[in-house]
Amino acid sequence: MSDITIGNEHLDASWFLILAALLFIIGAIGILIRRNPLVILVCIELMLNAVNLTLVTFSRQLQNSEGQLFALMSITVAAAEAVVGLGILVDIFKDREVEDVDELSELRG
Amino acid sequence: MVLIAAATAYAVNYSADQAWSDLQQISPIAIVVVALLVAMVLDLVLPRRAQGPVSAAITVIGLLGSLVAALALIDRGHTAYYQFAVADNFAVFFDVLFAVLGILAVAVSHAYLARRNFLQAEFYVLLLAATAGQMVIAQANSLVSIFLGLELLSIALYVMSGFARKDFRSQEAAVKYLLMGGFASAFVLYGMALVYGATGTTLIPAIAKSLGPGAGTNALLLLGILLMGVGFAFKVSAAPFQMWTPDVYEGAPMPVTAFMSVGTKAAAFAMIVRVFATGLPSLNGEWAALLAFVAAASLIVGNVAAIAQTSVKRLLAYSGIAQAGYVLVGVIAGGADGQASVLFYLAAYLVMNFGAFAIMVVLARPEGDRDRIGDLDGLVYRNPVLGVLMTVFMLSLAGFPPSVGFMGKFFLFAAGVHHGYTWLVILAVLMSVVSVYYYVRVVVHVWTPVDAAERRLRLPAAAGLAIVAAGVLSVALGIVPAALFGLAQAGAVPVAGVGGG
Numbered sequence: 001m002s003d004i005t006i007g008n009e010h011l012d013a014s015w016f017l018i019l020a021a022l023l024f025i026i027g028a029i030g031i032l033i034r035r036n037p038l039v040i041l042v043c044i045e046l047m048l049n050a051v052n053l054t055l056v057t058f059s060r061q062l063q064n065s066e067g068q069l070f071a072l073m074s075i076t077v078a079a080a081e082a083v084v085g086l087g088i089l090v091d092i093f094k095d096r097e098v099e100d101v102d103e104l105s106e107l108r109g
Numbered sequence: 110m111v112l113i114a115a116a117t118a119y120a121v122n123y124s125a126d127q128a129w130s131d132l133q134q135i136s137p138i139a140i141v142v143v144a145l146l147v148a149m150v151l152d153l154v155l156p157r158r159a160q161g162p163v164s165a166a167i168t169v170i171g172l173l174g175s176l177v178a179a180l181a182l183i184d185r186g187h188t189a190y191y192q193f194a195v196a197d198n199f200a201v202f203f204d205v206l207f208a209v210l211g212i213l214a215v216a217v218s219h220a221y222l223a224r225r226n227f228l229q230a231e232f233y234v235l236l237l238a239a240t241a242g243q244m245v246i247a248q249a250n251s252l253v254s255i256f257l258g259l260e261l262l263s264i265a266l267y268v269m270s271g272f273a274r275k276d277f278r279s280q281e282a283a284v285k286y287l288l289m290g291g292f293a294s295a296f297v298l299y300g301m302a303l304v305y306g307a308t309g310t311t312l313i314p315a316i317a318k319s320l321g322p323g324a325g326t327n328a329l330l331l332l333g334i335l336l337m338g339v340g341f342a343f344k345v346s347a348a349p350f351q352m353w354t355p356d357v358y359e360g361a362p363m364p365v366t367a368f369m370s371v372g373t374k375a376a377a378f379a380m381i382v383r384v385f386a387t388g389l390p391s392l393n394g395e396w397a398a399l400l401a402f403v404a405a406a407s408l409i410v411g412n413v414a415a416i417a418q419t420s421v422k423r424l425l426a427y428s429g430i431a432q433a434g435y436v437l438v439g440v441i442a443g444g445a446d447g448q449a450s451v452l453f454y455l456a457a458y459l460v461m462n463f464g465a466f467a468i469m470v471v472l473a474r475p476e477g478d479r480d481r482i483g484d485l486d487g488l489v490y491r492n493p494v495l496g497v498l499m500t501v502f503m504l505s506l507a508g509f510p511p512s513v514g515f516m517g518k519f520f521l522f523a524a525g526v527h528h529g530y531t532w533l534v535i536l537a538v539l540m541s542v543v544s545v546y547y548y549v550r551v552v553v554h555v556w557t558p559v560d561a562a563e564r565r566l567r568l569p570a571a572a573g574l575a576i577v578a579a580g581v582l583s584v585a586l587g588i589v590p591a592a593l594f595g596l597a598q599a600g601a602v603p604v605a606g607v608g609g610g
Contacts, residue, residue, distance in 0.1 A: 017306075024295075024299055027295070028292075028295075031288070031292055037284055037288065040288050041287075041288070041291070044288070044291035044292060044294075044295055047292075047295035047299070048294075048295055048298060050299070051295065051298045051299045051302050054299070054302040054303070054306070055302045055305065058302065058305055058306035061306075062306075062309045064309055064310070066253070066305065066310060066311045066312075067302075067305055067306075067311075069253060070252070070253045070256075070301075070302070070305065070311060073253055073256065073257055074256065074298060077256070077257065077260040080260070080264055081260065081264055081291060081294075084264050084267055084268060084287070085267070085287050085291065087268075088267060088268070088271055088280075088283045088284060088287055089284065091271065091274060091280065092271075092280040092281075092283075092284060095277070095280070096277075098284075101284070101285075101288070104281040104284060104285065105281075106277055106278050106281055106360075
């Protein structure tokens, strides 16, 4: 039931979940330690894709299409977010080179 | 094979009658989306000068239509689209709230956009998109639709907070909001994925049904709840996940701050109540403990940090963090009375908080917002109506009787005590005493005499109407809270097995 078959290979579904969890953690750590806004945006995409992998794995494991539906929606949302995110970053890069999010510090108090 | 068979079964069974009936259930959202599309197309064909007024008119008409459609659904709603959406009274309450918020936002922004020479049609399109996102959250009955609504709202707000494109502070707010918001969304999504994995469904009522006696020890489910809780706390700007709030509020153009301060908070609370109270009733103890920690942290951080602020935007941002703490008391209390108090307070928060921000919108100059607390000096002499109403909004936020803020806090705290969270209510009361200091500080500035040389402040008609309406409601709903509380009670989601005692 929890086996996933690819060609002749049988793999336990939990491996996919562990891989996804690792990807998610790598993305989260990247956001916390990297300072370049573009890299942070890439890390967010990595986290979202880790969740997509989780969703399709569960969908396969549970023999239930809702997870695939959810993953499709989340791919669409991630694309929209990337477009808007890159738009905002391009707009700000036109005025100044931001290589470090800590340079964005006009707002505090 | 199973998947394909299921998909075919859906296609065969979906008749035109069903499609029409489903569409009626989500008509408040559909009307907003149609208005959005019309505004977007007209923006392309109309001459530049007509764009602003026409898109404002379309936005207001669309939101009014949505309001009427929502009112028509009272007591008549049911689930639609294979249970992915629902139009119960809880959803309708929030639909009405968001439509009213949108109309107030248009009224307040119209003169502001012209004065600061911003793109007008684009602003209204984004406002409609954000409103549609809020309504999708309100009417969502599945984790999938909640996530879609959340992102529709968030993505529109990322752009709106960077709307003053030439202003570094606005750009900075947009980038910060984008990166923090994206991070939070990933947590929400991962939490939802784990809950789906643990329960085998994304439909909220089905999740509630699937919870067996062993649910409290299901690690997957508990981790999912924790991750969703973290993401929701981000969105509702509750401590310890509040750090983006003051910066984004301060950098975003003032009408955007006014809109998002109420809109994201109400939408996020709709989401929290729907997912936690309706979807996970038997795990009440687990998520209530998590939220109680978040509420206590928000009450302390928000109220203490607000004291030292010199910018009204930042002051209201920290006040918003504290207010999230008060509302969480009602969410944690649960039961019909707890949820009714949450709905009541969110409606109260709409009039008083939006009113306060709306006055700051009127103060703005063509070169930028004026949000130093000193900019309010002598407001009551420069424009008596604005001065008096600012006083009303601040005292209402502080919770003085007979304002709506007082009644709202009273209902929240009563529900909290009733359901055994006395320690949290004591903390909330102590902290609202602290909050009196910084709210009254604003009032003192409003009443400080200034040189007669300071010219009188002109009040644009639409903005004036919106501010006066908010002010009248802030007092009237405090004196006669029964009507609104009745609506809030009707809107509370009936949940079996939570609180009740």
